Amino acid sequence: xxxxxxxxxxxxxxxxxxxxxxxxxxxxxxxxxxxxxxxxxxxxxxxxxxxxxxxxxxxxxxxxxxxxxxxxxxxxxxxxxxxxxxxxxxxxxxxxxxxxxxxxxxxxxxxxxxxxxxxxxxxxxxxxxxxxxxxxxxxxxxxxxxxxxxxxxxxxxxxxxxxxxxxxxxxxxxxxxxxxxxxxxxxxxxxxxxxxxxxxxxxxxxxxxxxxxxxxxxxxxxxxxxxxxxxxxxxxxxxxxxxxxxxxxxxxxxxxxxxxxxxxxxxxxxxxxxxxxxxxxxxxxxxxxxxxxxxxxxxxxxxxxxxxxxxxxxxxxxxxxxxxxxxxxxxxxxxxxxxxxxxxxxxxxxxxxxxxxxxxxxxxxxxxxxxxxxxxxxxxxxxxxxxxxxxxxxxxxxxxxxxxxxxxxxxxxxxxxxxxxxxxxxxxxxxxxxxxxxxxxxxxxxxxxxxxxxxxxxxxxxxxxxxxxxxxxxxxxxxxxxxxxxxxxxxxxxxxxxxxxxxxxxxxxxxxxxxxxxxxxxxxxxxxxxxxxxxxxxxxxxxxxxxxxxxxxxxxxxxxxxxxxxxxxxxxx
Amino acid sequence: xxxxxxxxxxxxxxxxxxxxxxxxxxxxxxxxxxxxxxxxxxxxxxxxxxxxxxxxxxxxxxxxxxxxxxxxxxxxxxxxxxxxxxxxxxxxxxxxxxxxxxxxxxxxxxxxxxxxxxxxxxxxxxxxxxxxxxxxxxxxxxxxxxxxxxxxxxxxxxxxxxxxxxxxxxxxxx
Numbered sequence: 001x002x003x004x005x006x007x008x009x010x011x012x013x014x015x016x017x018x019x020x021x022x023x024x025x026x027x028x029x030x031x032x033x034x035x036x037x038x039x040x041x042x043x044x045x046x047x048x049x050x051x052x053x054x055x056x057x058x059x060x061x062x063x064x065x066x067x068x069x070x071x072x073x074x075x076x077x078x079x080x081x082x083x084x085x086x087x088x089x090x091x092x093x094x095x096x097x098x099x100x101x102x103x104x105x106x107x108x109x110x111x112x113x114x115x116x117x118x119x120x121x122x123x124x125x126x127x128x129x130x131x132x133x134x135x136x137x138x139x140x141x142x143x144x145x146x147x148x149x150x151x152x153x154x155x156x157x158x159x160x161x162x163x164x165x166x167x168x169x170x171x172x173x174x175x176x177x178x179x180x181x182x183x184x185x186x187x188x189x190x191x192x193x194x195x196x197x198x199x200x201x202x203x204x205x206x207x208x209x210x211x212x213x214x215x216x217x218x219x220x221x222x223x224x225x226x227x228x229x230x231x232x233x234x235x236x237x238x239x240x241x242x243x244x245x246x247x248x249x250x251x252x253x254x255x256x257x258x259x260x261x262x263x264x265x266x267x268x269x270x271x272x273x274x275x276x277x278x279x280x281x282x283x284x285x286x287x288x289x290x291x292x293x294x295x296x297x298x299x300x301x302x303x304x305x306x307x308x309x310x311x312x313x314x315x316x317x318x319x320x321x322x323x324x325x326x327x328x329x330x331x332x333x334x335x336x337x338x339x340x341x342x343x344x345x346x347x348x349x350x351x352x353x354x355x356x357x358x359x360x361x362x363x364x365x366x367x368x369x370x371x372x373x374x375x376x377x378x379x380x381x382x383x384x385x386x387x388x389x390x391x392x393x394x395x396x397x398x399x400x401x402x403x404x405x406x407x408x409x410x411x412x413x414x415x416x417x418x419x420x421x422x423x424x425x426x427x428x429x430x431x432x433x434x435x436x437x438x439x440x441x442x443x444x445x446x447x448x449x450x451x452x453x454x455x456x457x458x459x460x461x462x463x464x465x466x467x468x469x470x471x472x473x474x475x476x477x478x479x480x481x482x483x484x485x486x487x488x489x490x491x492x493x494x495x496x497x498x499x500x501x502x503x504x505x506x507x508x509x510x511x512x513x514x515x516x517x518x519x520x521x522x523x524x525x526x527x528x529x530x531x532x533x534x535x536x537x538x539x540x541x542x543x544x545x546x547x548x549x550x551x552x553x554x555x556x557x558x559x560x561x562x563x564x565x566x567x568x569x570x571x572x573x
Numbered sequence: 574x575x576x577x578x579x580x581x582x583x584x585x586x587x588x589x590x591x592x593x594x595x596x597x598x599x600x601x602x603x604x605x606x607x608x609x610x611x612x613x614x615x616x617x618x619x620x621x622x623x624x625x626x627x628x629x630x631x632x633x634x635x636x637x638x639x640x641x642x643x644x645x646x647x648x649x650x651x652x653x654x655x656x657x658x659x660x661x662x663x664x665x666x667x668x669x670x671x672x673x674x675x676x677x678x679x680x681x682x683x684x685x686x687x688x689x690x691x692x693x694x695x696x697x698x699x700x701x702x703x704x705x706x707x708x709x710x711x712x713x714x715x716x717x718x719x720x721x722x723x724x725x726x727x728x729x730x731x732x733x734x735x736x737x738x739x740x741x742x743x744x745x746x747x
Contacts (some may be wrong), residue, residue, distance in 0.1 A: 077628030134635070160635045188635070243670060269643055272667065292636070295643040318640075343630060344640065375630060402630050433631075459629070484628070 009035045019044045041065060046504050048086055048110065049529065052560045053094030064103045065129075066095070070110035072507050072554055073457070074482055076134065079509055079552065081535060083567050086110045089119075090565075096123035104129040104155075111135065117142030121149035128180075129155035139164035140191065147173035154207075155183040165191035172197040181205040185212035187236050187267060192216045203228045212236025215269040220248040226255035234288075235259075237267035241296075244274050253278050266290035266316075273301040283308035287335075290316040292342045303328045313337045313368075318344040319354045319375060326358030330365025338371040343402060356383030363390035371396040379436055380408045384418025388425035397422055398433035404460040407437040414438050420445035423453075430477075433457040443467035447474025455480040468492035472499050482507040490517035497525055505556035516546030518553055522573035529562055530555045530573045543571065649723055655683045655700070655731040666723045672715055676702065679731065701737065704729045 004012075013036055016022055026036040041064040045051060048068050057063065070086025088110045095102055102124045112135045120127070127150045140163065146156060147170055171193045174181075181201070186193070193216060202208060202225050210233060211225070217238030226232070242249055262282045271294050283289075286309050291302065295318065302317065303325040309315075312333040319341050321329075329336070339362060341354055356379045363369065363386065370393045379401055399419075407414055415436040423429060423446050430452055434442060438461035446453065447470035454477050462468070468488040471481070472495060480503065489512030500506060500521075515532070522530035533552035542548065562572040649666035662682045669675040679702065702714040706725040714722070714729070 074628065076633045077631045078634060079628045134633070160633065162635065241667075269639070274670075293639050293643055295640055342636065342640075343632065375632075400630055404629060457631075459631070 006031070006035050010039045013039055017042075038062065042104075043067070045069070047556050047558075048088075048091070049563050050504070050556060050558045050560075053091045054098070055559065057094060057098040062101075063095075063099050064101060065106075066091075066102065066104070067106040067108075068110060069108045072482070072505060073109075073480070074484065074507055074509070075109055079484065081533065081567075081569060084533070084570065085563065085565055085567070087565060088112050089116050092116050092120050092123070096120075100124060101126055103127060104131075106131040106133070107135055108133040109135065111137040112142070113137050114139055114142035114145070118145040121145045124150075126152060128152055129157075131155065131157040131159070132161050133159040134161065136162040139166045140168040140170045140189070141166050143186075144168050144170035144173040147171065147178075148175065151175075151178065152180055153178065154180050156181075157183055157185040157210075158188050159185065161188050163189055165189065167191060169194045169197065171201060174201050176200075176204070179204045180207065182207045183210040183234075184208070185210065185236065187212040187214050187269070189214045190216075195221050199224050199228065205229070206231075208232065210234035210264075213238035213267060215239055219252070219275070223248065223252040223255040226252070226259055230255075230258045231261055232259060233261050234264040235262050235266070236290075237265075237271075238269070240268050240271040240275050242272075242275055244278075249275070249278060256281055260285075262286070264288035264290075268294035268297070271296040273297050276301060276305055280305065280308050284310060287311055288314040290314075292316040292318055292340065294318065295320075295344055299325050307332055309333060311335055314339075316340040316342070318342055320344045321354070321358075323354055323358040323361070326354060327361040327365075330361040333366060335368060336362070336366040337368050339366075339369065340373040341375055342373075343375040353377045356380045359383060360386045360390075363387040367391075368393075370394055373398045373400075375400045375402060377402055378406060378409050379415060379418065380410050381413060381415060381418040381421075382408075382410070384415065385421040388418075388421035392425045392427070394422070394426040394429055396431040397426065397429060398431065398457070399435055400433065401436045404435045405437050414441070416441040416445065420449075423449040428452055431455045434461060435459060439463050440467040440470070443470040447471050450475055452477055454478060456482070458483045458486055460485045462486045462488065465489055465492035465495075469495050472496050478502075479504045481505075483509070483511060485510040487512055489513055493517050494521060497521055500525065500528055500555060501557050503557065505554065507552075507554050508550075509552040513550050513553060514546060515543075515548050515550055518550055519546065519573050521555070527557055527559070528555050529558050531566070532571045532573065534569050534571060649726075651704075651726055651728050653679060653682065653729040653731065656733045656736065658683060664729075666726060671719050672722075676714075679729075683731065699734055700731045701734055702729060702731050 009032065013022070013025060016025060019042070022036060022040060026033045037059050038061060040060050041062050043056065043060055043063060043065070044067040045056070046069050048070050068088065068091065070088070071080055071084060074080060075084070086109060088107055096119055100123065103126050105120070112132060117138055120130070130146060130153075143163075146153070174197075193214070195217065198217070199221070202211065208229050209231070211229065212234070213236055215238055219239055219242040222237060256278060259282065263285060265279065265282060265286055265288070268291055273296065276297065283305065289309060289312055291297065299320045299322045302321045306312070306325070306329055310332055313335050315329065315333065315336060315338070317340070321341070326341075341358070354374070354376045356376070359372070359374055359376070360383050369391050372394065373396075376399070379399060408418070416439055419434050419438070419442045423432070429450055432446070432450065432453060432455070434457070440463050443462060443466075446456070453475045456471065456475070456478065465488055467486070468483070469492050471478070472492070488508065493508070493513050494517055518530050518532060522528065531554045532550050533554065535551065566572055650663050651666055652661045652663050654661045664678065664682070666675070669678060703711050704714050704722070704726045705711055705728045707727060711730075717725070
């Protein structure tokens with residue numbers, strides 16, 4: 001291999017697209033490192049503070065597509081204060097100077113300002129795709145800049161962002177010459193959009209495959225859009241409330257009959273059950289169905305609709321479907337690969353909900369199931385053991401019992417054996433979230449059996465440091481560990497400090513680790529940033545008392561030392 | 574109906590969820606939970622027992638808000654009072670598609686057949702349905718298009734016709 005000219009190596013590397021494989025290639029030798037880095041166009045940075053933009057640009061001169069993730073996962077659940085960081089501006093600034101050919105940017109959990117979006121829109125003449133997931137800090141002004149200035153925009157995908165609505169007609173800012181749109185998702189926007197502009201935009205976008213509307217787009221507009229875009233593959237409806245006897249309803253019926261390509265359906269942010277039958281003709285071809293925001297549909301009507309969806313591979317739904325509804329899913333959706341059941345009312349107990357029955361039914365009926373997120377009111381060991389037996393192929397298994405320290409209601413036992421069965425049976429498990437009453441035993445099982453585990457989320461579990469030590473010692477492929485409200489302390493934290501350089505990050509909040517232990521860790525491991533989030537008032541903060549418990553600690557490996565944008569309440573030790 | 578009202582209130586209590594308030598973060602250190610739910614499903618007990626812990630259940634704020642808003646939007650809960658009846662009822666106006674539908678349901682609620690069909694039947698009945706709009710005025714039910722009514726109605730009152738003596742006959746437009 002040493003005698004191959006670099007061009008040949010490069011050509012061979014072209015066939016290697018996965019980032020992990022590319023990373024591995026670059027470690028083989030200096031030549032391979034050089035050829036690989038000069039030909040790499042897509043880069044994924046899992047933690048924006050692990051590296052800095054200039055290093056990135058220097059290493060990958062042909063960068064075309066960048067994916068960046070910012071805040072820790074638990075930021076989703078309000079555990080990370082506002083202004084913690086993850087600002088994307090420095091990245092866009094550096095890229096605008098060093099990487100003008102950038103085409104794609106995908107950001108998750110980052111703070112994106114309107115200035116960022118404006119700079120982005122003006123700096124990259126070939127810019128094609130912007131995906132923002134769970135980001136914040138921008139408004140419709142920024143979107144207007146993107147729409148107006150990105151001449152070759154193919155994709156604008158806004159997933160679950162907090163966007164400030166400035167009542168700007170940003171959609172109208174797409175010039176008449178813009179005909180390149182393939183994917184447009186603005187479901188998370190709260191404000192009105194100019195409907196006429198929307199219709200015209202759709203009409204002049206022959207390549208449009210994915211369109212997700214927001215709640216402000218009324219029912220009556222939907223048929224006009226579908227008539228202009230019968231080639232849509234992925235549709236997210238806006239408001240879906242109307243009189244089934246109306247003209248608009250009939251016109252929608254007719255428009256839908258011409259949409260033969262729709263494979264993915266979502267939206268229904270505002271919906272009345274009586275309107276659902278109009279989409280039934282689409283159901284038989286659907287592979288993805290997301291009704292997780294459709295609180296207006298009760299379990300019976302949900303079930304009725306799902307009976308038509310025999311080809312479903314991915315289903316996101318609310319727990320009002322009930323165990324009986326899930327049994328129907330199990331008997332209808334034989335191709336199901338991913339199921340997510342969300343709580344319709346996170347605080348109510350005793351309302352219509354799902355239990356272990358539903359999950360067991362699904363596991364029994366859907367042999368291809370590999371990914372589950374399940375919010376339920378109770379779970380039993382027997383149920384989990386059945387699930388493990390029926391579905392040895394789980395890659396992602398996340399169970400959330402709404403009362404997080406609830407035991408098996410039939411036996412009063414902790415759920416150690418149930419989760420133990422899951423990790424023992426599912427040899428390909430990469431992601432796991434556990435809940436319910438759990439002792440150290442479940443962690444022993446996880447350390448013993450979960451060999452492929454990359455991400456573990458733990459809350460209100462375990463009894464001692466041993467638990468965390470089992471996991472750190474046993475899970476060789478662990479990349480992300482996030483723990484809250486567990487009795488794990490310094491012994492566990494310091495048991496294998498070298499381990500943390502093999503991982504992306506560790507989050508521990510409301511545990512038993514002390515400031516002293518964190519300082520020690522930071523001293524011994526210069527390539528880790530050990531950050532303490534301190535939310536006490538100024539006067540009470542005391543960096544000298546090593547014995548005080550640390551409320552929130554986030555540590556991550558990094559090549560570039562402590563970050564310079566940390567706010568006052570974050571101490572990097 | 575009453576249960577729906579309470580559920581709504583439970584959601585309302587949570588709308589000011591943490592994220593901004595430091596106080597709540599310190600309050601919620603203990604692993605205290607409601608444990609076994611009261612099997613009788615007593616709403617009051619549920620409210621007092623359930624401790625709100627920051628970030629639990631792990632549902633994204635975006636999704637949580639979306640569901641709360643969707644629930645709120647899908648329900649147009651209004652109170653209905655009937656003269657002479659000591660308690661009120663609550664209905665979801667979005668459950669009905671027109672005035673007849675609503676008034677028939679109101680009949681059932683108060684178990685009287687005096688309101689009867691459509692606004693047209695009203696001039697024969699003992700009762701007149703009126704509603705308070707968002708501007709605080711009391712209007713006769715049936716004058717405006719149904720959708721407009723649903724959006725502007727804050728509460729309903731089934732008034733005894735005898736109370737309207739002195740105001741002359743009503744010209745019913747529809």
